[in-house]
Amino acid sequence: MLGAFAGAFALLALSTFTSWPVGAGGSLSGGSTQVNPVLTAQAGDCLNWTRQDLADVAKVDCAAQHLFEVTGVVDISSSHGPQAPFPDDAQWQQVSQEHCTKVSMDFLGGRFDPFGKYTVGPLNPGERLWGEGQRTLRCGLQVAGPAGGLLPAYGSARTQxxxxxxxxxxxxxxxxxxxxxxxxxxxxxxxxxxxxxxxxxxxxxxxxxxxxxxxxxxxxxxxxxxxxxxxxxxxxxxxxxxxxxxxxxxxxxxxxxxxxxxxxxxxxxxxxxxxxxxxxxxxxxxxxxxxxxxxxxxxxxxxxxxxxxxESSSAAPPSSNPESASSAPTSTTETSASR
Structure with missing residues (x-):
């Protein structure tokens, strides 16, 4: 079983490296600051935004239109200390493979289509928060078009x-x-x-x-x-x-x-x-x-x-032959966002 899962992890498409908006949410009356919804998002939460810089990111019902479904929260401080530079695209891809693939596979109960509509990637803190020591990522699932553009999703990936x-x-x-x-x-x-x-x-x-x-x-x-x-x-x-x-x-x-x-x-x-x-x-x-x-x-x-x-009428386990699946293509797409 472990070997089958290892093969399945290698198939997960490493897609979108999206940064948190630094000031999303604005201020509330009385001088208090609204909490960035990304900071409180947990596995099963869905996020949506309309602005390219994600400044209007909000938590929504997964039945409604959304662009990101959180599959887990990971801390990468052990491998990226206080002085570590902000990762480039290739490094984010490695981070996604090392940290987001397993939590996403677990979230889906081991059922993942490597040629399907969902891709796996981290919602990273962006360069400013990274420089302030933030090393917590939200791993999640997104729907991407053939050329990598993000498309709206409806319903939890667990049931689709x-x-x-x-x-x-x-x-x-x-x-x-x-x-x-x-x-x-x-x-x-x-x-x-x-x-x-x-x-x-x-x-x-x-x-x-x-x-x-x-x-x-x-x-x-x-x-x-x-x-x-x-x-x-x-x-x-x-x-x-x-x-x-x-x-x-x-x-x-x-x-x-x-x-x-x-x-x-x-x-x-x-x-x-x-x-x-x-x-x-x-x-x-x-x-x-x-x-x-x-x-x-x-x-x-x-x-x-x-x-x-x-919903799918069948939820068979992932392929037990990782060798035949290892040729599945991966894609790397970056969403423009404020850093």
């Missing part, structure tokens, strides 16, 4: 299906390197438009070929309904989908996306506009989508084919 899926109507941008980017408006250049979310059938892990057989027919049906039967070939577009890896299946991830993209030519090709049937009802949801940057102002019902707000 961790599949890296987006709701119908979301378009994923394109990076300068012609890889998949973060969600953008569909009028802008993008790689894919999500047309549906498909729950995979329960049971043993299906090989990629089996997943392809299932999703080929299902995604074709969903795409025809989503587009109103539009001729995608005439626009040089094709229907495609994502498959699940064994490590994801072992963590209980059972959702996958059907999507439309341009026919590739030596890599991904950007295209503009939406293929959705303009006469179809609005794609809205009674609960905000978990992994889209697009918010609905007047929710009226569940989005077509979307199961992104349901």
């Amino acid at each position: 299906d961790q599949s890296d899926v987006y709701d119908p109507g979301v378009c994923l941008g394109i990076t300068e390197a012609r890889s998949v980017g973060d969600p953008v408006e569909c009028a802008k250049p993008h790689t894919f438009e999500i047309v549906g979310v498909v729950p995979m059938p329960p049971g043993d892990y299906p090989a990629p070929e089996q997943q392809d057989q299932l999703l080929a027919g299902e995604c074709d049906r969903i795409a025809k309904e989503y587009t109103g039967g539009a001729d995608l070939k005439a626009r040089n577009l094709v229907v495609t989908w994502d498959t699940r890896a064994p490590e994801s299946w072992a963590a209980g991830s059972r959702l996958t996306n059907c999507k439309v993209g341009a026919v590739p030519t030596d890599g991904l090709v950007a295209w503009e506009g939406s293929v959705r049937n303009p006469d179809a009802p609005p794609l809205t949801t009674s609960n905000p989508p978990q992994t889209t940057t697009v918010r609905q102002d007047e929710p009226t019902g569940a989005p077509l084919h979307s199961a992104s707000n349901t």
Whole structure:
């Protein structure tokens, strides 16, 4: 069991190194100072902010929109004494791996999808508080887009299906390197438009070929309904989908996306506009989508084919084969914040 956990720890994506705002909270009447909510946050608490410098960070109900779910509090003073310089990105990544991976895995009960939507990282004290001797970190989970941008989360990660899926109507941008980017408006250049979310059938892990057989027919049906039967070939577009890896299946991830993209030519090709049937009802949801940057102002019902707000029906233990999982990629993203 210890060996399996060690392998799982190496898979945790080391993502966002976010600094506490020094003066968040402002002053209360009577001259007292409001306590920074980060200083009192404990495992299971969720934090949200709208300002880039995190000056308006606040503790919120995890059912509401949030950007950080605390998985544990760690003290790194034993390895970073009073004279230690403020860590750079590579050092923060090491700190995260040494201190945040275990507490985050414990928080999730050992169920973590290394290819899923959640990433692990520390909420660090920033250079000023670090210089004053602060060595306490909040470890936590965040949802990041393909290019590393933070996306809002809804609900505790403990109860969510961790599949890296987006709701119908979301378009994923394109990076300068012609890889998949973060969600953008569909009028802008993008790689894919999500047309549906498909729950995979329960049971043993299906090989990629089996997943392809299932999703080929299902995604074709969903795409025809989503587009109103539009001729995608005439626009040089094709229907495609994502498959699940064994490590994801072992963590209980059972959702996958059907999507439309341009026919590739030596890599991904950007295209503009939406293929959705303009006469179809609005794609809205009674609960905000978990992994889209697009918010609905007047929710009226569940989005077509979307199961992104349901809990996972299976919570299998992490893979016991760390060798097969060791090739999982990690990502390093830094959120700009006041230091």
